[in-house]
Amino acid sequence: MTGGPITSLVPGAIDTTTFSGSYTIQQSDIDNLQVTNQAIVTGQDPDNNNVTDTSDDNSPIENDPTDTDLPEDSExxxxxxxxxxxxxxxxxxxxxxxxxxxxxxxxxxxxx
Ligand SMILES: [Ca+2]
Ligand SMILES: [Ca+2]
Ligand SMILES: [Ca+2]
Structure with a gap:
């Protein structure tokens, strides 16, 4: 993964460009027909206390992993x-x- 840190994020702001990444598919992933993983974000509040969240696939309040289905090619x-x-x-x-x-x-x- 590349990018960051995000220097500042005001209330309500959304950053979709600072971080990006890719993952190289392994044979075990192809055999599983799926890749599953999650991201964790940590920020500092004005008192320098950490605030953190584990990623979700579609919601700001859940913590489900991101699943990528891989098309099966068995012959x-x-x-x-x-x-x-x-x-x-x-x-x-x-x-x-x-x-x-x-x-x-x-x-x-x-x-x-
Ligand atoms: Ca979800
Ligand atoms: Ca979450
Ligand atoms: Ca013979």
Whole structure:
């Protein structure tokens, strides 16, 4: 976060420009499909006593965290390949000979 401090705020004044910030989304956030956090503000009254508040998402009198929903991107894919095992080496398939299968599974989405 950058900005501040706010040098003075008269009664009724609202400051929306001094502070700003960003957060870099982590894999755990993508897996949770949400980022939740809060800010705390501290000011000094005329007697230099601290006055403080914990942020709310929509009200000056509540203290709910700010939730940011992240769009889900979950995808998976599989490729299956096969090899004929010509176990007697004669170039033909006989009863009892086998086919081996291999599987390549890929997480092609953004969530774990
Ligand atoms: Ca609220
Ligand atoms: Ca609050
Ligand atoms: Ca054979």
């Amino acid at each position: 998976i894919s599989i490729i299956k390949t096969s090899v004929f095992n010509d176990e007697n080496g004669d170039g033909f398939a006989q009863l009892g000979e086998t086919i081996s299968y291999s599987f390549e599974v890929t997480n092609s989405g953004a969530t774990t």
